[in-house]
Amino acid sequence: MPRAKISLYDVESLSILAPDGTVDKNLLLKLSREILIQAFEYMLLSRRLDEQALRYQRQGRIGTFAPALGQEAAQVGSALCLKGEDWFIPSFREAGAALVRGLSIKNYFLYLMGFEDSNYSLKGTHNTAIAIPVGSQCAYAAGVAWGIKLDKKKGAAIVYFGDGATSEGDFHEGLNFCGALKLPCVFFCQNNQWAISTSRKQQTASQTLAQKALAYGVVGIQVDGNDFFAVTQATQEALERARRGEGATLIEAVTYRQSVHTTADDPTVYRSKEEEEEWKKKDPLLRFRTYLQKEGIWDTKKEEALEEKIKEKIKKGYEEAELFRNSNPDPLAFFNYVYEAIPPYLQWQKDLAAKNIEGRNVIKGASEKKGGSGGGAAAVGELEEAED
Ligand SMILES: Cc1ncc(C[n+]2csc(CCOP(=O)(O)OP(=O)(O)O)c2C)c(N)n1
Numbered sequence: 001m002p003r004a005k006i007s008l009y010d011v012e013s014l015s016i017l018a019p020d021g022t023v024d025k026n027l028l029l030k031l032s033r034e035i036l037i038q039a040f041e042y043m044l045l046s047r048r049l050d051e052q053a054l055r056y057q058r059q060g061r062i063g064t065f066a067p068a069l070g071q072e073a074a075q076v077g078s079a080l081c082l083k084g085e086d087w088f089i090p091s092f093r094e095a096g097a098a099l100v101r102g103l104s105i106k107n108y109f110l111y112l113m114g115f116e117d118s119n120y121s122l123k124g125t126h127n128t129a130i131a132i133p134v135g136s137q138c139a140y141a142a143g144v145a146w147g148i149k150l151d152k153k154k155g156a157a158i159v160y161f162g163d164g165a166t167s168e169g170d171f172h173e174g175l176n177f178c179g180a181l182k183l184p185c186v187f188f189c190q191n192n193q194w195a196i197s198t199s200r201k202q203q204t205a206s207q208t209l210a211q212k213a214l215a216y217g218v219v220g221i222q223v224d225g226n227d228f229f230a231v232t233q234a235t236q237e238a239l240e241r242a243r244r245g246e247g248a249t250l251i252e253a254v255t256y257r258q259s260v261h262t263t264a265d266d267p268t269v270y271r272s273k274e275e276e277e278e279w280k281k282k283d284p285l286l287r288f289r290t291y292l293q294k295e296g297i298w299d300t301k302k303e304e305a306l307e308e309k310i311k312e313k314i315k316k317g318y319e320e321a322e323l324f325r326n327s328n329p330d331p332l333a334f335f336n337y338v339y340e341a342i343p344p345y346l347q348w349q350k351d352l353a354a355k356n357i358e359g360r361n362v363i364k365g366a367s368e369k370k371g372g373s374g375g376g377a378a379a380v381g382e383l384e385e386a387e388d
């Protein structure tokens with residue numbers, strides 16, 4: 001019999017909370033009233049933070065940012081399953097999840113103002129800095145998970161990335177590594193249908209993103225990413241599996257990026273209004289609110305009070321960040337945090353930048369002298385007094 005079928009497992013899909021706010025009671029995880037309210041509070045905070053940050057960005061108060069708007073159930077639902085000992089490894093669109101992990105509004109705005117002090121505040125936590133190179137965090141996560149296993153530590157790692165990242169090598173390498181070594185890692189993919197202007201369909205011929213797990217011998221599951229309960233259930237199961245030493249899971253949370261890719265993007269040139277309207281009907285916040293109201297857990301009065309609280313919190317956080325900006329912070333701080341001991345070529349760059357910031361010096365013949373010293377550093381230049 002030279003030709004036979006190799007049987008692989010089927011990929012599960014999970015949905016518990018429908019867009020009209022009704023739930024499948026057989027699948028519903030028992031969660032306390034307090035947790036449900038807390039989840040809604042984080043989801044609303046995340047949404048309002050996105051809306052306010054967009055205004056600040058348009059006013060020139062902060063730099064470019066990537067809104068999480070529309071992905072609140074995926075982010076808050078998954079992050080709420082984490083314990084302090086677990087490692088949180090985000091990309092650039094995870095404000096909702098990061099808030100659950102203790103990110104302060106001040107630090108969020110500091111990051112968006114370009115201050116490295118925000119990332120530095122992560123020291124001592126189990127949260128890593130935001131990864132901008134798409135998919136790179138999947139490789140870090142494999143390393144973190146390997147560390148957890150080698151050190152026989154409790155907990156697991158969770159890494160966040162998008163549909164676009166599943167076409168990057170780092171995603172495949174990370175997943176393979178975690179599969180081969182049975183590492184405690186949850187790969188949390190937010191399939192928000194777009195990677196800037198590349199649609200999910202253009203991204204891959206794969207029927208689901210979850211099935212990519214099969215090739216690496218890890219569990220893959222697709223969930224309705226706008227369904228708080230499905231996300232929570234799948235993440236909880238994946239984390240428990242990881243903690244039991246049974247290896248990694250790939251979760252594909254199917255959701256939608258309702259806003260711009262970043263504030264430098266205009267989605268009207270590549271996607272239709274109709275598509276956006278269709279997804280608004282599946283909005284994660286609306287559906288969760290409808291459920292909570294039906295259950296008598298939430299009402300308009302509570303929400304009005306929460307809206308007020310959130311408004312104040314965001315305003316206060318922004319003002320604290322502004323205060324920091326106006327306090328003459330060290331503009332060279334970002335040189336300090338990449339290496340424990342700053343290498344000579346970086347020290348050179350730092351000194352050069354310091355002199356340039358002082359406005360007294362200009363670079364002359366930067367690429368001609370002495371040659372680079374590795375790590376992509378420019379060749380050592382020559383400093384000269386400026387004419388003015
Ligand atoms: C390695 C790399 N290539 C390209 C970019 C530019 N870029 C930033 S975000 C992005 C799309 C990412 O899409 P996806 O993974 O779906 O995440 P989403 O932005 O939708 O959250 C690209 C191409 C980058 N940051 N890093």
Ligand SMILES: [Mg+2]
Nearest residue numbers: 162163194195
């Ligand atoms: Mg995407």
